[in-house]
Amino acid sequence: KPQLLIDTDPGVDDALAILMAYAHADIAGLSIAAGNVGLGHTVRNARTLVDLVGAATPVFAGCAVPLVRAADEDAAFVHGQDGFGDVGFPAPTAVLADEPAALALLRLTRERPGELTLVALGPLTNLALALRLDPTLPDRVARLVVMGGAVTGHGNTGRVPAEFNVGFDPEAAHVVFEAFPTFDLVDWEATLRHAFDDDEFDGWLAAGDRRADFFRRIVATARRYNAKHDRHGLVAADALAMAVALDPAIVTRRETRSVAVELDGRLTRGATVVDWKRRLGRPARANIVLEVDQARFATMVRRALGVAG
Ligand code: BDR
Numbered sequence: 001k002p003q004l005l006i007d008t009d010p011g012v013d014d015a016l017a018i019l020m021a022y023a024h025a026d027i028a029g030l031s032i033a034a035g036n037v038g039l040g041h042t043v044r045n046a047r048t049l050v051d052l053v054g055a056a057t058p059v060f061a062g063c064a065v066p067l068v069r070a071a072d073e074d075a076a077f078v079h080g081q082d083g084f085g086d087v088g089f090p091a092p093t094a095v096l097a098d099e100p101a102a103l104a105l106l107r108l109t110r111e112r113p114g115e116l117t118l119v120a121l122g123p124l125t126n127l128a129l130a131l132r133l134d135p136t137l138p139d140r141v142a143r144l145v146v147m148g149g150a151v152t153g154h155g156n157t158g159r160v161p162a163e164f165n166v167g168f169d170p171e172a173a174h175v176v177f178e179a180f181p182t183f184d185l186v187d188w189e190a191t192l193r194h195a196f197d198d199d200e201f202d203g204w205l206a207a208g209d210r211r212a213d214f215f216r217r218i219v220a221t222a223r224r225y226n227a228k229h230d231r232h233g234l235v236a237a238d239a240l241a242m243a244v245a246l247d248p249a250i251v252t253r254r255e256t257r258s259v260a261v262e263l264d265g266r267l268t269r270g271a272t273v274v275d276w277k278r279r280l281g282r283p284a285r286a287n288i289v290l291e292v293d294q295a296r297f298a299t300m301v302r303r304a305l306g307v308a309g
C-alpha cells in the first residue's frame with residue numbers, strides 16, 4: 001500500500017482525492033494550506049473528512065497566507081464560501097494537531113525516510129516553507145506529485161495563463177519546483193482531458209455509499225456554477241493527481257521538461273513556463289503528465305465513493 005503525506009486546501013476536488021487516498025493507501029498526515037478558501041475553512045473541512053471515514057489521521061494547520069504577496073483571488077465561487085458547497089456540516093470532532101504543517105512535513109519524513117509520497121493538492125506554501133527550513137527534505141521523500149500549472153498557458157484564473165494553485169502562491173511553487181530533483185506534475189489542462197461524463201458520474205453518486213452521498217452534497221454548488229457557465233462533465237483536478245500518486249503505472253503519456261514559474265509579469269504572474277523545446281539548458285525536473293488510463297482512473301474514483309463492482 002502506498003504511504004502518503006497529503007498537503008491540501010479542501011476544496012471539493014481535494015475531498016474526492018482524499019477519499020481516493022483513504023480507499024487505496026495509508027495516510028500519515030494531512031497538512032493544510034489556504035487556497036480555495038481561507039485556512040479556517042480548509043482545516044475544518046479536512047477534519048470533516050477524517051470524521052467521515054472514521055480515521056485517526058493527524059491534521060496540521062499550515063500557512064494562512066502566501067509566502068510573499070497577498071493572493072488576489074480565492075475559489076469560493078466554485079467550491080462554496082466554506083469550500084464544501086455551503087452544506088453546513090456540524091463542527092468536526094477530529095483533532096487538530098498542535099504542530100505547524102511545515103514542521104510536521106519535516107518531522108514525519110525524518111521519522112520515515114524514503115517511505116512517504118508527498119501529494120500536493122493546493123498552493124505550495126507549506127512545502128516551500130518546509131524546504132526553506134530544511135533543504136534536505138527532497139532526499140527523504142519517495143516521490144512528490146503536484147497538482148498545479150497550465151503547461152500551454154490555458155489557465156483557470158483571472159491571470160489568464162496561471163492555474164489556481166501556482167497562481168495563488170507563485171513564489172512557493174518556484175521554491176518547490178527548483179528544490180526537488182524530480183517530481184510529477186499534473187496540470188490543469190490534463191485534468192480537462194480527463195473529466196467524467198455527467199451521467200456516468202451521477203450513476204456512481206447514486207450507487208455509492210455514504211461517501212458518495214457526502215460528495216454529492218458538497219459538489220452541488222460547483223456543478224450549478226459550471227452548468228451556468230455552460231461547462232459540463234466533472235473535472236476533478238486533485239483526484240487526477242491522486243490517481244497518479246496512488247498508481248504511477250496509470251500514466252500513459254508524459255514529457256519531462258524544465259518548468260519555471262513567472263513571478264513578475266503583469267498579465268502572466270503565476271504562469272508555468274515549460275521549456276518544451278529544451279532551449280534553456282535548465283535541468284528537466286518535472287514529469288509532466290499528459291495522459292492517464294481513464295478507465296483505471298474511473299475505477300479508483302468509484303472505489304473511493306463505495307460503488308460496488
Ligand atoms: C486546483 O485549484 C483548486 O481550485 C482545486 O482544488 C485544484 O487543486 C485546480 O486549479
Ligand code: CA
Binds near residue numbers: 008010014121238
Ligand atoms: Ca486543491
